[in-house]
Amino acid sequence: MPLSEFPVVYKYTSHASAKLIIRNRSLRFGRPTEMNDPFDAYIDDLFDSSLKEQHRDAALTIVDMIENDPAALSRRLGLPFEEVAAVSSMMRAGTQKQRAELFALVASPDFEDSCPQLKAELNALEGRRAALVAQFRDSGIFCATRRKDNLLMWAHYADQHRGVVLGFKPDSAADSFLCLLEPVAYSAVRPSFYDPVDPLKGARPKLEDMRAFNRYLTATKSPEWAYEEELRLVVPSFVPEGKSATFLPFHPQELVELYLGHRFEFECRDEVIGAAQSLNEDVAIFQAKLARGAYALTFDRIV
Secondary structure, three states: OOHHHOOOEEEEEOHHHHHHHHHHOEEEEEOHHHOOOOOOOOOOOOOOOOHHHHHHHOHHHHHHHHHHOHHHHHHHHOOOHHHHHHHHHHHHHOOHHHHHHHHHHHHOHHHHHOOHHHHHHHHHHHHHHHHHHHHHHOOEEEEEEOOOOOHHHHHHHOOOOOOEEEEEOOOHHHOOHHHHOEEOEEOOOOOOOOOOOOOOOOOOOOHHHHHHHHHHHHOEEOHHHHHHOEEEEEEOOOOOOOOOEEEEEOOHHHEEEEEEOOOOOHHHHHHHHHHHHHHOOOOEEEEEEEOOOOOOEEEEEOO
16 A cells, blocks of 8 residues: 555654654665564575576476577577577477486586676676675665554564554655665565576566666565564665664654653653654554453553
8 A cells, every 4th residue: 555645653762762853854775684583574585596506497498498499598598590400300309318417508607708798697687696695784674554553563662562652654755764664574485586587587677677677675674573564665875884773863843643652651741742742743642541341552642
């Protein structure tokens, strides 16, 4: 669902972090290694196989093309059609053992060396992979959510209900970075660098395809996290070397709601309310309470 249909986005945080966010008027972008889920944005094994290994995995596809569409494979690999057609005829008339031998040949590094066009494309893709890895390791990730009332997130991210939830209304007129938040996708299959970029498909990916591909790599999580209804912004090459995070300022008027946790310390209420109102005097302040007869929260407006 488009972000425009969710005019307010929410950030769960502790009381101490909330004071820093309000005082510094900025939000934290952490490195991928800072994520609490070790599978989330984890690239150490996402990129651990080389293109040569992927090429061997695709050898069966090449063998099938030799058998069924030698003309297309000739164009794709830059090989003389007569040579590919001759191999195709031999394979169709050959035994299963000969087919296996051809598969082994196609899967070998020597095959790539004999196809300059394929080798050039694989090398170019390897270069793009290396550049993406470098950008990804230094990227900054900001996470928010569509929900303000999730019990698990109150427990995990808002200091066991002792913290707060900040509500931000992205200001498109002020070109707010919050307008760039996009929903996380939830999938039982982990993303792979190689799946959507198949050198045998022929066409080079368009810019919008690569953007979608980057989102696929950086904003896919296990379905077990779907309850978070997460929104995310990933900025490549954003966190300075040697730092674990960096910060971006938000516009004061974007802070439109503040929810105090059920266990928020009463004596600290005036301080945090005053700080929030110093940014936006019209900010709506709510106190969370346990609902009667249900595992849920209710929110009473106190300011």
